Amino acid sequence: xxxxxxxxxxxxxxxxxxxxxxxxxxxxxxxxxxxxxxxxxxxxxxxxxxxxxxxxxxxxxxxxxxxxxxxxxxxxxxxxxxxxxxxxxxxxxxxxxxxxxxxxxxxxxxxxxxxxxxxxxxxxxxxxxxxxxxxxxxxxxxxxxxxxxxxxxxxxxxxxxxxxxxxxxxxxxxxxxxxxxxxxxxxxxxxxxxxxxxxxxxxxxxxxxxxxxxxxxxxxxxxxxxxxxxxxxxxxxxxxxxxxxxxxxxxxxxxxxxxxxxxxxxxxxxxxxxxxxxxxxxxxxxxxxxxxxxxxxxxxxxxxxxxxxxxxxxxxxxxxxxxxxxxxxxxxxxxxxxxxxxxxxxxxxxxxxxxxxxxxxxxxxxxxxxxxxxxxxxxxxxxxxxxxxxxxxxxxxxxxxxxxxxxxxxxxxxxxxxxxxxxxxxxxxxxxxxxxxxxxxxxxxxxxxxxxxxxxxxxxxxxxxxxxxxxxxxxxxxxxxxxxxxxxxxxxxxxxxxxxxxxxxxxxxxxxxxxxxxxxxxxxxxxxxxxxxxxxxxxxxxxxxxxxxxxxxxxxxxxxxxxxxxxxxxxxxxxxxxxxxxxxxxxxxxxxxxxxxxxxxxxxxxxxxxxxxxxxxxxxxxxxxxxxxxxxxxxxxxxxxxxxxxxxxxxxxxxxxxxxxxxxxxxxxxxxxxxxxxxxxxxxxxxxxxxxxxxxxxxxxxxxxxxxxxxxxxxxxxxxxxxxxxxxxxxxxxxxxxxxxxxxxxxxxxxxxxxxxxxxxxxxxxxxxxxxxxxxxxxxxxxxxxxxxxxxxxxxxxxxxxxxxxxxxxxxxxxxxxxxxxxxxxxxxxxxxxxxxxxxxxxxxxxxxxxxxxxxxxxxxxxxxxxxxxxxxxxxxxxxxxxxxxxxxxxxxxxxxxxxxxxxxxx
Numbered sequence: 001x002x003x004x005x006x007x008x009x010x011x012x013x014x015x016x017x018x019x020x021x022x023x024x025x026x027x028x029x030x031x032x033x034x035x036x037x038x039x040x041x042x043x044x045x046x047x048x049x050x051x052x053x054x055x056x057x058x059x060x061x062x063x064x065x066x067x068x069x070x071x072x073x074x075x076x077x078x079x080x081x082x083x084x085x086x087x088x089x090x091x092x093x094x095x096x097x098x099x100x101x102x103x104x105x106x107x108x109x110x111x112x113x114x115x116x117x118x119x120x121x122x123x124x125x126x127x128x129x130x131x132x133x134x135x136x137x138x139x140x141x142x143x144x145x146x147x148x149x150x151x152x153x154x155x156x157x158x159x160x161x162x163x164x165x166x167x168x169x170x171x172x173x174x175x176x177x178x179x180x181x182x183x184x185x186x187x188x189x190x191x192x193x194x195x196x197x198x199x200x201x202x203x204x205x206x207x208x209x210x211x212x213x214x215x216x217x218x219x220x221x222x223x224x225x226x227x228x229x230x231x232x233x234x235x236x237x238x239x240x241x242x243x244x245x246x247x248x249x250x251x252x253x254x255x256x257x258x259x260x261x262x263x264x265x266x267x268x269x270x271x272x273x274x275x276x277x278x279x280x281x282x283x284x285x286x287x288x289x290x291x292x293x294x295x296x297x298x299x300x301x302x303x304x305x306x307x308x309x310x311x312x313x314x315x316x317x318x319x320x321x322x323x324x325x326x327x328x329x330x331x332x333x334x335x336x337x338x339x340x341x342x343x344x345x346x347x348x349x350x351x352x353x354x355x356x357x358x359x360x361x362x363x364x365x366x367x368x369x370x371x372x373x374x375x376x377x378x379x380x381x382x383x384x385x386x387x388x389x390x391x392x393x394x395x396x397x398x399x400x401x402x403x404x405x406x407x408x409x410x411x412x413x414x415x416x417x418x419x420x421x422x423x424x425x426x427x428x429x430x431x432x433x434x435x436x437x438x439x440x441x442x443x444x445x446x447x448x449x450x451x452x453x454x455x456x457x458x459x460x461x462x463x464x465x466x467x468x469x470x471x472x473x474x475x476x477x478x479x480x481x482x483x484x485x486x487x488x489x490x491x492x493x494x495x496x497x498x499x500x501x502x503x504x505x506x507x508x509x510x511x512x513x514x515x516x517x518x519x520x521x522x523x524x525x526x527x528x529x530x531x532x533x534x535x536x537x538x539x540x541x542x543x544x545x546x547x548x549x550x551x552x553x554x555x556x557x558x559x560x561x562x563x564x565x566x567x568x569x570x571x572x573x574x575x576x577x578x579x580x581x582x583x584x585x586x587x588x589x590x591x592x593x594x595x596x597x598x599x600x601x602x603x604x605x606x607x608x609x610x611x612x613x614x615x616x617x618x619x620x621x622x623x624x625x626x627x628x629x630x631x632x633x634x635x636x637x638x639x640x641x642x643x644x645x646x647x648x649x650x651x652x653x654x655x656x657x658x659x660x661x662x663x664x665x666x667x668x669x670x671x672x673x674x675x676x677x678x679x680x681x682x683x684x685x686x687x688x689x690x691x692x693x694x695x696x697x698x699x700x701x702x703x704x705x706x707x708x709x710x711x712x713x714x715x716x717x718x719x720x721x722x723x724x725x726x727x728x729x730x731x732x733x734x735x736x737x738x739x740x741x742x743x744x745x746x747x748x749x750x751x752x753x754x755x756x757x758x759x760x761x762x763x764x765x766x767x768x769x770x771x772x773x774x775x776x777x778x779x780x781x782x783x784x785x786x787x788x789x790x791x792x793x794x795x796x797x798x799x800x801x802x803x804x805x806x807x808x809x810x811x812x813x814x815x816x817x818x819x820x821x822x823x824x825x826x827x828x829x830x831x832x833x834x835x836x837x838x839x840x841x842x843x844x845x846x847x848x849x850x851x852x853x854x855x856x857x858x859x860x861x862x863x864x865x866x867x868x869x870x871x872x873x874x875x876x877x878x879x880x881x882x883x884x885x886x887x888x889x890x891x892x893x894x895x896x897x898x899x900x901x902x903x904x905x906x907x
Contacts, residue, residue, distance in 0.1 A: 045104075047111040047119070054121040056184050057270050058107055065270075066101035068147065069110070070122035070130050073098060077115030084109045089127050089146070093135070099127035099146065123269060124150030129157060137240075139233045142495040148225050148279075149232055151191070151265045158196060158232070165239045168250065170202045171195070175321075175338020177263040178331075180272040180284040189272075191262035193335050195342060198235055199254040213254045213346040214512045215469075216505060217354040217454060220290050222264015223279040226479035227355025229494060230501030231257045237502075246506050249513050255505075256346070260339060260454075261289050279481055282581055285332045286555070286643035290354075291450060291579075291613070292333045293340065293457035295371070296464040296881050297801040298874045300615055301549060301663050302577045302647040303452045304329050306336035307465065307878070308344075311665050319345065326665025336454075343458070343467060351385075351512045352458040352471040355501060357479025358446065360411065360431040364400075365393060365500055367439030368473040371449065371798035372459035373881040375681040379890055380518035380903045382470050383439075385511045388905075389474070390437035392507035393500050397436060406492040407432050410478035413485045416633050417587070424604070433477055436500075440792040441886050443774050446475065450613075451800040460801070464669070464879050474504060482587070511905070518903040520682070520696070524689040525898050527720035528700045528710060529679050532727045536674040537870040537880065545656035547574070549663040551647045558586055558630045559639025567624040567646060569595075574658055575874065576619040577647040580611035580628060586640040587632035588612075595622025605631035611642065615805040617873060649875075660877035671879035673802075675724060675750075675867035678883045686899075697722075706732045716744035716858070720897045723752035724867050733758045741856025747896045749863040753813035759860065760853065766819035770833065770847075774799065775810040775865045777849055777888075783828030785850055785861060785895045793888040796865050801884040803871035812865040814847035825853040831864075850892060861896040863889075 045055045057067050071081060078090050078098065087100035087110070099122070102110060110116060122130050125145035126138070136144045138157040149157075162169045172195045179190035201207055218227040235257065237243045238250075246255075259265075266272045267280040283289050287304060294307040306329060309315045310322035317323065321330075321337045330337065343349055358366070367386040374382065397403065411428035418425050442449050450456070455473045460466025476497050556563050569576060582588040589605040590612045603612040611628075626646075630639040649658050660666050679697050686696035698718070700709050706729070711717055716739050723736065723746070737759050740746045748755060757764045776794040780786055804810055817830055828850035849864040866889050870880040885893075894901050 045107060045111075049111055049116055050107070050119040051121065053184060053271070054119050057121050058104060060183070061270050063104045066103055067107065067121065068123045069100055069102045069107065070120045070127070071098040071100070071110055071116060072096070072118045072120070073113070074115035074117065077113050080113045081110065081116070084113075091128060091133070091135075094131055094133050097128070097131060101146070123147065124153030126153060126157070129153045134160070138236050141233070142229070142491045142498055145489075145491060145494075147489045148268075148494070149229060151262060151269070154228075154232060154259070155194070158194070158235075161236060161239055166203075168198060168200060168202055168239060169235065170197045172197065172342070174342040175334055177261070177335045178284045178333075180263055180266065182271055184271045191266055193262060193338055194259045196235055196257040196259075197254055198238060198250065198257070200250040208254060209347040211252055211254045211348065212351070212512050213256055213349045214509055215256045215258060215343060215346075215349060215352040215458075217258045217260050217352070219265070220260040220354060220454060221281045221288075221356060221480075222261045222267060223281045223481040224357030224476070224479055225279060226357045226476040226494075226497040226501055228259060228265070230498045230505065231355070233498055234502050234505055243506070246509055249509055253509055253513050254346075255509060258339060258343075260335065262335075280583070282583070282643070283333075283335060286581055286583065287332060288581055289333070289336060290454055291452040292336045293452050293454050294465050294878050295452055295457045295800065296460050296466070296878045297371070297803050297876055298451050298615075298799070298805050298871070299664065299876060299878070300451055300577050300579070300613065300805075301575065301649055301875055302551065302579050302645045304332045305452060305664060305666070305878070306333045306340055307666060308337045308341040309465075311661070312667055313465075313669055313878075328665065339454070340457070349458075349467045350469055351508060352455060352467065352469045353504070353508050354455040354471070354473040356473055356475045358475040358477060359480050359482065360433075360477055361446075361475070362434050363438045364433040364436050364477045365389075365504070366445045366475040367437065368442045368445050368455075368475060369440065369887070370453065370456040370459040370471045370473070371442065371800045371884060372456060372471070373461065373801060373884055374459070376520060376685040376890065376901070377516070377518040378470055379887045380901065381516040382472060383887055384516045384903060384905045385470060385508060386439035386472065388507040388511045389504045390439070392503040393436045396499050396503035397496070400433065400436065403496055404432070406496055407478075409490060410493045413478075413490075417485070438790075438792050439472070440790075441795040441798060442473075443776060443795045443798075444792050449774070449799055449806060456800070460881070464881065474501070476501065514906040516903055516905050518685060518901070520686045520894060521900040521902055522686050522688045522696050523898060523900070525719040526698070527696060527722060527897055528698045528718045529676065529722045530702060530705055531676055531699050532702060532725045534727060535676065535725055535869050536672060537872055538672045539668055539670045539879070542668065542872060543656040544659035544668075545651045545653050547658035547662040548650040549647065550650065551645065553643070553645040555583070555641045556628070556644050557639060558588065558628045558642045560630060560635035562627055562629040563642070565626040565644070565646070567626060569619050569621050569624055569648065570650065571621050572650050572652060573619055573621065573648050574617070574651050575649040576616040576624070577645075578612060578614045578626060579645045581643040582611050583641040583643060585632045585634045586630045586642055587635075588642060589629045589631055591627050593625040593627070595620055595624060605629075614807070615874070616807055617805060617809070657873060658875060660875050663875060664877055666877040668877055669879040673870040673880045673882050675869060675883050678867055678885060679722070682893075702728045702732050705735050708735065710735055710739040710744070711742065714738075714742065716742050718744065720745045720747065722747045722749070723755065724750045726751035726754040730758070737855070740858035740860055743857040745859055745861065745896070745898065746855070747861045747863070747893070749866040750811070750813060750868055753815065753862055753864060756815060756860070756862070759855065760823055762823040763815060763819055766816040767813065769811055769813045771808050772810045772812055772831070773806060773808050775812060776831075777829040778831045780829045781827060783826060783850070783852070785828045785852060785863075785892055787895055788901070789888060789891055793886070795886050796863070796889040796892075797868065797886060798884040801881040802868060803874055803876050803880045805874050809871060810865065811868055812849060814849055814864050815851070815862060817846040817848050820848045820851060820853070823853060825851050827851045863892050863896070866892070
């Protein structure tokens with residue numbers, strides 16, 4: 001339930017309970033020596049001046065671990081304290097105190113100083129937050145900070161700001177995390193999931209509902225801190241009058257900052273988790289929180305889709321998570337459930353930005369457009385928002401050369417990974433970004449895709465449980481920790497990251513307040529779309545069969561010697577799903593071998609961004625073999641843990657599909673999916689013959705085409721015709737040929753490309769459909785169809801919303817390139833025909849995915865994949881969308897039709 005969070009963190013939520021010897025023994029065994037017993041390698045702290053909590057941290061970390069320590073003292077003790085290694089700050093206001101990061105030896109030295117009253121464990125950015133003192137701001141600028149902002153520090157600091165600015169900042173605790181064990185108190189301890197709402201007159205509920213809500217998700221992955229660091233400081237800067245342009249928007253805009261993963265945040269505290277200090281990507285349950293949202297389309301059965309409306313997908317308890325949420329979901333992802341429930345309460349949640357961190361890239365920041373069904377206006381609104389972000393970052397940071405030293409220092413942190421770790425980490429110079437910003441789909445930008453992502457869920461239409469939001473994810477370079485990266489706090493790097501994300505937040509807020517008008521100028525060119533009913537998919541078509549879900553999730557130890565798991569797959573296995581999330585300091589590599597000894601999936605050693613996430617449909621029976629290896633710095637010294645989940649769906653018959661109620665606990669949402677909806681949405685934004693609302697397309701049946709509807713006295717009755725299916729007979733194809741020969745422009749895509757064999761004798765036998773891992777272009781060239789396409793854009797449509805898994809299922813109808821050339825065609829983009837291991841290209845030859853061919857007085861345009869019918873063979877309890885065409889795919893259509901895309905940003 002949502003309620004105001006007025007700052008209960010002002011009261012210390014941590015009792016000073018002692019730890020028992022039994023707990024010492026249990027912890028030591030569980031963490032393979034990360035925690036030492038008294039009398040072992042770590043000396044006990046006997047001083048009564050050290051609080052119980054401070055003593056616990058000192059005794060439960062190595063001698064060289066520098067414990068952030070606040071020292072309360074008498075004035076006469078300061079000179080002596082300043083001379084101790086690790087003590088680097090002192091103050092006399094509001095009381096006499098010192099701060100330092102102290103090893104065990106330094107703690108003993110401080111304890112020996114006369115006039116020292118108390119030593120307190122004090123993690124965080126502001127050394128004086130426990131004193132309630134904010135001399136350089138509640139959240140100091142990175143250069144003045146001693147570390148990343150701490151979770152407890154953040155709670156108290158935000159409460160302070162909310163109390164000081166109650167008219168503009170409201171804090172809400174909207175739910176709880178799964179919760180780590182607090183090893184100090186020996187209790188499981190959930191943490192609050194908080195939202196900070198920033199706007200003028202924040203308590204005026206009527207006005208609040210009318211405003212545009214722009215949501216920023218701050219660090220859903222706990223080891224990607226840039227989002228939380230920037231968001232928290234920007235809130236304070238705005239409240240203190242240092243952001244006048246942003247402040248001016250607060251009459252019309254609500255900025256909602258969601259701190260989504262408290263478990264991953266508090267994991268940096270040795271009191272929580274496994275005794276190895278360090279932020280964690282996952283929550284306490286070991287799941288990746290950015291895979292657990294109730295997205296339309298393919299759902300990985302090993303995920304935990306957090307639908308707060310419960311098993312029946314109907315909201316039984318408005319404002320609260322329903323009681324009939326499946327137990328497996330409620331226990332594992334209470335945080336995600338509360339976030340979905342809360343964001344649905346916003347009336348105008350039209351923009352959402354998920355702030356992430358990555359390792360390195362050619363860009364300092366990457367914008368990721370979600371797997372979604374966007375019409376022309378939303379595609380262009382998201383594109384314009386991305387362009388505004390890029391412009392803002394460049395304006396804020398200037399030239400890359402100005403920051404070369406800071407960026408080089410960030411790249412140098414990977415030195416351990418270059419020293420034989422097996423991660424194939426590039427040289428520091430190769431890591432440096434060549435530009436500040438670029439944007440594309442998830443696969444365009446970072447070469448993979450997801451199901452269950454938060455920003456994908458937010459982008460889905462409201463009737464499919466989403467927000468209908470313009471949504472993007474931002475990835476910040478050098479903002480992800482990992483097993484081979486020094487954990488030190490680099491103030492210069494954090495300052496650069498904060499400035500980049502601050503500029504991004506400003507740009508999105510400004511963009512949301514003005515918006516984008518986008519339309520299509522058809523130039524009066526008329527277009528016929530040939531429709532065929534066999535492209536429609538409906539939930540009414542599904543015949544469910546009884547399904548057994550066999551899931552095994554456990555922690556496994558992985559080291560340099562590797563870990564192997566044999567998976568017995570029996571007859572009737574519908575789907576095999578494997579996820580592996582590395583914990584501790586594991587740089588995880590993986591491979592999956594089928595019963596015939598063929599490697600079907602590989603995952604390169606990963607430096608902190610998760611592990612393999614594979615789904616194999618209809619796996620062959622027999623023994624499959626999964627091999628995990630650690631290439632991290634501790635691999636030879638025992639390695640670390642990996643959270644491994646193996647899920648198999650087994651059906652008794654092939655005459656149906658798995659029932660989501662049996663597997664995930666949710667009923668099937670009703671839907672009807674047709675790719676022809678794309679053209680209906682297109683028409684809504686088309687200005688045909690200079691008039692808005694004039695239909696840009698006529699829908700024709702195969703029968704109407706056969707009877708001559710494309711021709712008028714032998715001449716084309718339309719400028720364009722579009723065919724996306726291979727249905728029809730010879731008489732129908734003859735009409736299509738006559739249309740093009742007479743001067744018409746024919747666009748063939750998806751199954752329609754197969755008609756080329758009948759339309760051009762020279763191409764007979766050279767057209768075929770392949771299944772690929774992604775619907776992407778491998779090589780692009782200068783070509784009219786690719787006008788206004790940026791180099792990063794390669795993906796034609798996104799898999800998951802259409803029900804496709806990442807297992808070589810994406811259909812592309814391709815033309816052999818040599819034959820296309822001989823027929824006089826011009827190639828715009830090609831792909832390697834056939835795929836190797838895990839979707840990599842092999843030497844199967846080049847095929848045309850985008851191209852044009854003269855046909856009589858007209859022309860034929862080819863786009864190998866654009867508007868596939870939905871795949872209903874995988875679990876998709878929340879329905880499937882009509883299409884998931886990307887901006888690249890949409891651009892190809894407009895160019896092929898001779899249309900022009902137009903937009904106007906702002907008033």
